Amino acid sequence: MQFLRQVFESFRFAWQALRSNLLRTTLSLLGVTVGIFAIIAVFTLVDSLERNIKESINVLGNNSLYVQKLPWTFDGPYQWWKYFQRPELTYSDFRYLNEHLENADAVAAAGGKGGVTVKNGNNSMPCRISGVTMDYNRVTDVVLATGRYFTAQEQDGSRNAVILGAEVAENLFPNQIAVGQTMKVAGLNFIVIGVQEKKGASILEVGGNVDRRCLIPYTTYAKLFQSLNPSISIFVKGYDTDPGLEDLEGEIRGIMRARRSLKPTQTDNFAINRPEALFKFIGAIFAVLTTAGWVIGGFSILIGGFGIANIMFVSVKERTNIIGIQKSLGAKNYFILFQFLFEAVLLSLVGGLAGIALVYLLSFIQLGTLELHLTAGNITLGLGVSSIIGILSGIIPAFSASRLDPVIAIRAK
Structure with missing residues (x-):
């Protein structure tokens, strides 16, 4: 119980310190604000794009294969000169498959x-x-x-x-x-x-x-x-009991090759396309965008973290005399450590909340057919990253403050 009371007192000291230096606090959290805004804005944009595109792809249906003349190719050059020589798929091909497919x-x-x-x-x-x-x-x-x-x-x-x-x-x-x-x-x-x-x-x-x-x-x-x-x-459309639709794809290939009298050495003159190939291609693009978001926001957060660490060292220097008085009255090392660590985390969280608020305001901007949605997952991610940055930025200044000798600290001016 006493431990919790001391933790609460540490939090209260941190809040008062931030309030007493509003200008310095505001300038310190700008780097974190920009970094969290960049990361969460990119994540929100990517999530919204992915949701929009997947909704449009859903028209293709689930658990289905597509028998077509041309293949879907998303990597490497498209060898159209090979595919355009293939015979067209006809209504009789459909009826033949409909009559003979068992899977x-x-x-x-x-x-x-x-x-x-x-x-x-x-x-x-x-x-x-x-x-x-x-x-x-x-x-x-x-x-x-x-x-x-x-x-x-x-x-x-x-x-x-x-x-x-x-x-x-x-x-x-x-x-x-x-x-x-x-x-x-x-x-x-x-x-x-x-x-x-x-x-x-x-x-x-x-x-x-x-x-x-x-x-x-x-x-x-x-x-x-x-x-x-x-x-x-x-x-x-395949059955749910056929994972990956491997049996169905093999049966389609065998029936179509037999219907078109293809020899074992000849390649298919038709394509069996999978909607998940399009999902994988789009997912790879979004992975690149997500990485770019982390890189762009990471530099801003790194600068913000250094700014918070610098301010915390200044804060320790300014309050050295107060630390000595607190220790002489019986304050434990962890009480001093929590006091400054909470100040750094609180500073970083305020910056993160400001960045998330900017993304939320951005979601009201009309972007044509794209609707931006700030999800709870992205909000949690922003707050989590802010907390980690606050801990990393404040742990060394807080530890140095907790290790001060009370006699020397009281004499400091």
Whole structure:
């Protein structure tokens, strides 16, 4: 109990010392403030960018593989001259995989064409038309705000049914309920059966902006646009019991090689792409940005730490006589040590809080599609780094103060 009371007294002495030298205190904590601001600002920016990009990538779906003509390559030069000679993936390839795959939970295909004008009366806008098969909503992220998904009859019968993106519905049917109404796609009448939930713009829009996209049955899409864009992508969702989707990938490769009559010595003339490859590439970029944040902020914090240490040595020199009096009245060494150590930590924490407050104010600035979020983890990190800097900066001055001889200290002027 006495120990806790003495610790509290040490804290109170430290607070009074800081209050009595406000200008010196303010100048001392500027370095820590700038350093914590730099580190937490970079971390907040990286976290917000990562969240924004991952939300846009989620449209690709989870636990899925993509069978396509071209591979996703994120390291080294892209050897396009090899890949462009490959045959296109066709609707018959999709049907063959759908019939023969045993390790797949769902198989879907999609083709797309951008810049297609859609109309409703005098309202019109260009958007991307995506032709999708029946299980597309099981493989990728299709969230409907109103209406329903396609039926098997609409797919098999090549019906003119359409699911609108949120922005398309707002532009073509302002202040109206879009579901059940008729609109024109490429000059043909289509009935609206659903409207997707609004996602908003993102920095990295994989497959285009979902809010500016219309989904139609693939068979309908094939009649309208297949001759202009014959290539499709095949989406295959695996089971949770297949970790890493190794069995599924091997089965897809075996079926596609057999279908295309490839010899054992021949390389694949198709690609099996994984969404996690994109995640790893983006994660590597964010790791570099995070390291840069530590380096930039580290120099500022280092300067701030030296500033705090210098001020603490000056403070010990100024209060040497008081230290001698305290020791002569029975103050223990740890009481003196805690007194100055708390002062250094408190000084550093105030600087860290000021830096975090600046980042919080920065989060209110509009950065287009990017929303900055200051997380509790980053706040904790900032306070933790500030505390460590305070301890490292104050431990030597505090230790030297605690070791002063009380007789010599009282005589000091």
